[in-house]
Structure formats: C-alpha cells, structure tokens
Amino acid sequence: xxxxxxxxxxxxxxxxxxxxxxxxxxxxxxxxxxxxxxxxxxxxxxxxxxxxxxxxxxxxxxxxxxxxxxxxxxxxxxxxxxxxxxxxxxxxxxxxxxxxxxxxxxxxxxxxxxxxxxxxxxxxxxxxxxxxxxxxxxxxxxxxxxxxxxxxxxxxxxxxxxxxxxxxxxxxxxxxxxxxxxxxxxxxxxxxxxx
Amino acid sequence: xxxxxxxxxxxxxxxxxxxxxxxxxxxxxxxxxxxxxxxxxxxxxxxxxxxxxxxxxxxxxxxxxxxxxxxxxxxxxxxxxxxxxxxxxxxxxxxxxxxxxxxxxxxxxxxxxxxxxxxxxxxxxxxxxxxxxxxxxxxxxxxxxxxxxxxxxxxxxxxxxxxxxxxxxxxxxxxxxxxxxxxxxxxxxxxxxxx
DNA sequence: CTTTCAACTGAACATCTGTTCAGTTAATGT
DNA sequence: ACATTAACTGAACAGATGTTCAGTTGAAAG
Numbered sequence: 001x002x003x004x005x006x007x008x009x010x011x012x013x014x015x016x017x018x019x020x021x022x023x024x025x026x027x028x029x030x031x032x033x034x035x036x037x038x039x040x041x042x043x044x045x046x047x048x049x050x051x052x053x054x055x056x057x058x059x060x061x062x063x064x065x066x067x068x069x070x071x072x073x074x075x076x077x078x079x080x081x082x083x084x085x086x087x088x089x090x091x092x093x094x095x096x097x098x099x100x101x102x103x104x105x106x107x108x109x110x111x112x113x114x115x116x117x118x119x120x121x122x123x124x125x126x127x128x129x130x131x132x133x134x135x136x137x138x139x140x141x142x143x144x145x146x147x148x149x150x151x152x153x154x155x156x157x158x159x160x161x162x163x164x165x166x167x168x169x170x171x172x173x174x175x176x177x178x179x180x181x182x183x184x185x186x187x188x189x190x191x192x193x194x195x
Numbered sequence: 196x197x198x199x200x201x202x203x204x205x206x207x208x209x210x211x212x213x214x215x216x217x218x219x220x221x222x223x224x225x226x227x228x229x230x231x232x233x234x235x236x237x238x239x240x241x242x243x244x245x246x247x248x249x250x251x252x253x254x255x256x257x258x259x260x261x262x263x264x265x266x267x268x269x270x271x272x273x274x275x276x277x278x279x280x281x282x283x284x285x286x287x288x289x290x291x292x293x294x295x296x297x298x299x300x301x302x303x304x305x306x307x308x309x310x311x312x313x314x315x316x317x318x319x320x321x322x323x324x325x326x327x328x329x330x331x332x333x334x335x336x337x338x339x340x341x342x343x344x345x346x347x348x349x350x351x352x353x354x355x356x357x358x359x360x361x362x363x364x365x366x367x368x369x370x371x372x373x374x375x376x377x378x379x380x381x382x383x384x385x386x387x388x389x390x
Numbered sequence: 391c392t393t394t395c396a397a398c399t400g401a402a403c404a405t406c407t408g409t410t411c412a413g414t415t416a417a418t419g420t
Numbered sequence: 421a422c423a424t425t426a427a428c429t430g431a432a433c434a435g436a437t438g439t440t441c442a443g444t445t446g447a448a449a450g
Binding site: 029 | 360
C-alpha cells in the first residue's frame, strides 16, 4: 500500500471531526455546510466523504463518541463508598467532565432533533444509561436513610439539569476555579437530596 | 380604507407566528424555510413579508414576546411575603408558566445563537432581568437568615436550570399533575437553599 | 525508475435558500 | 356601480445546499 506512513488520513480525519464539532457547536448543525467544514480543514468539500458517509453520520458519531466517553469515565468512579460520598464524587465529576468538553456537551443537548430516528434512539439510550447510574446512587442513599426524595428519577433529572447549568456561565480563567464551583454546587446538591 | 373589517391580516398574522413557533421549536430556526412556514399557513412565501420584514425578525419577535410575557407575569407575584413564601411562589410559577409554553421556552433557549448581536443583547437583558428578580428573593432570604448560600447569583442559575429541566420530561396527561411536580421541585429547591 | 493507489480536486447534479416585486383578486367605503 | 387598496400570487433573483465522481497528484513500495 502506497502512502501508508506519511498518509494524511490520520491527520485529516481528526481535523474534520474537530472542525465539525467547533462549527456545529457555534452555529448549529443545520447552519453549517460541508463546504464550510472543509474550508476550516483546508480541503475541498468532496474530500470530507473519505471520512464520513454523510453529514448526518458526522453529527451522530460526534455525539456517540461523547456519550460513550462520558459513560466510560463515569464507570470509573468509586462504587464501594456510601451514597453521600458517591454523590459528591459524581457531582464533581459531572462538572469537571462537562466543563472540559463544552462543544461536545452543547451539541449533545442541542442537536438531538437533527438526528434520524434510529440515531436518536441510540443517543437517548446512552443518556438513559447515564441517568440510571445517578438514580442508583440516589436509591442507595434512600435505602441508607441519608437521602429523602419524593421521586429518585425526577431527582436525578433535577440534579443533572442543575449541574448542566454550569456550562452556560462558567469560563476557565474567571473569578472561580472549577474546584470552587464544585464546592458550591455540591453544597446545594447535598442539601437538596438530604433527609 | 377598504378591507379593514373582514381583513385577513388579523388572522394570517397570528397564524404566521404560530406556524413559525411550532416549526422553529421542532426543527430549529436554520432548518425551517420561509416556504415551509408559508405552506403551514396556506399561503405563498412572499405573503409572509406582509407580517415580518425578514426571517430573523420573525424569530426575534417570538423570543421577545415570550420574555416580556414571562417578566410581566413574574412581576405579578406577591412581593410582600417572606423569602420562603416568595421562593415557593416563584418555583410554582416558573414551572407552570414554562410548561404551558414549551415551544416558546425551547426556542428562547436554543435559538440564541441565531440572533444578530443586537437582537441577542435585547433577549439577554430580558433574561438578566428575570434572573435579577430571583436573585433578589434569595438575597432577601439570606438577610432574613432563612437561606444559606455560598453565592446568590450562582444559586439563581442553579435553581432556574433545575426548574427548566421539567420541560424536558413533563407531559400533561402523564402520571403526575403539574401541582405534584411543583411539590417535588419545591421540596428540592427549599432544601437546597435552606440554612 | 516505475508502479501503485490513498488522498484529494474541481466541476457537475438537482434542488433549495431568503427576499423582491409587478400584477391579480376581492372585499370594502362611497 | 365604482373606485380603492389590503392581501396575496407566482415568477424571478443570485447564490447556497449535500453529494457524486472522473481525473490528478505525489509519496512510498518494489
């Protein structure tokens, strides 16, 4: 095979995904053309089709990769501890992970409606798996008597929605460090679910 | 003036806005063409320009109207009571108002990036005014000693983000009434901010 | 040096985009 | 009955859209 080493595909592929990610997050999937992504990479639009079968798949794979990364990192959190410690670890993890990937997070929440029904179902099930993990922590706390919750499923969504809000205002280099933001939110999360 | 009474403009105008609202919420501003809006109304695309100078203004006015309605209704809430009662009233109001206007809410949060800078500034300042109202309640509670908050501004955003989450899952006719949802969220909000 | 072929170009495809506007229609006031 | 004119049509505008593909390029394998 000619051009195996020194091939550009190892470089261009990631650059295509990076450009698509950036542009989809800034302007929205529907507002970004394949030509614009190609321009960002420095190639013609046709060349993109060496790296994705179509625009829809490009979006879907960005979202799928993001959700799988999220689940993989979430699974690494300590599961032996008591519910309070686990919820604190989750709270800080969620804030850290999401604030380190603002573009991915934005797309994963905003572009769901631009997925085909099949692709949507895949992303939704990944999101459901993440929620399940949080709900499990809350139910453990209910069983231990540490948490008092009218509904663990709704509390899960409430906590995640609250933490997602961080990404709308937090900017690294601002007055607060991520650790301080974690402290503030953990204080509110802890109280919100406590007995 | 001919065709004053019996004119269609009193009917078509609202129908244009309603169709745009529905379609923007479902598919996104960039993905909806003027021809598609016109089709929904039963009119040719050119006729839309009797009701809006351009597509951008159509979006902007939907968002502006929504935010002004929100602020007007928010201003009607009792302001004489103690902070706890005011925060409860706000919590239930926010849930009620937002769940009664899912399309408006969705657009107001999702289509900010499709506004021109001037229009964006207007909507942002309306949103800021709403946040200010909530922050005032939280600061009153801090002064009264009822609430313990590391940061009233951040707590405002946390509470609003949490309550906004309701719209992603609540459907009228489901297992819970809006009143029950209000109870569940008020329980969490109250505990989250309490001393 | 020659062959190979992954990576890419550039043009073409049919279709859609927001917006404008001369012209048509029909309900209204006189 | 007639003139007025708000409301709307339908065609046109210049350009953008996702996607395909025959052909070019140039680095590496033999």
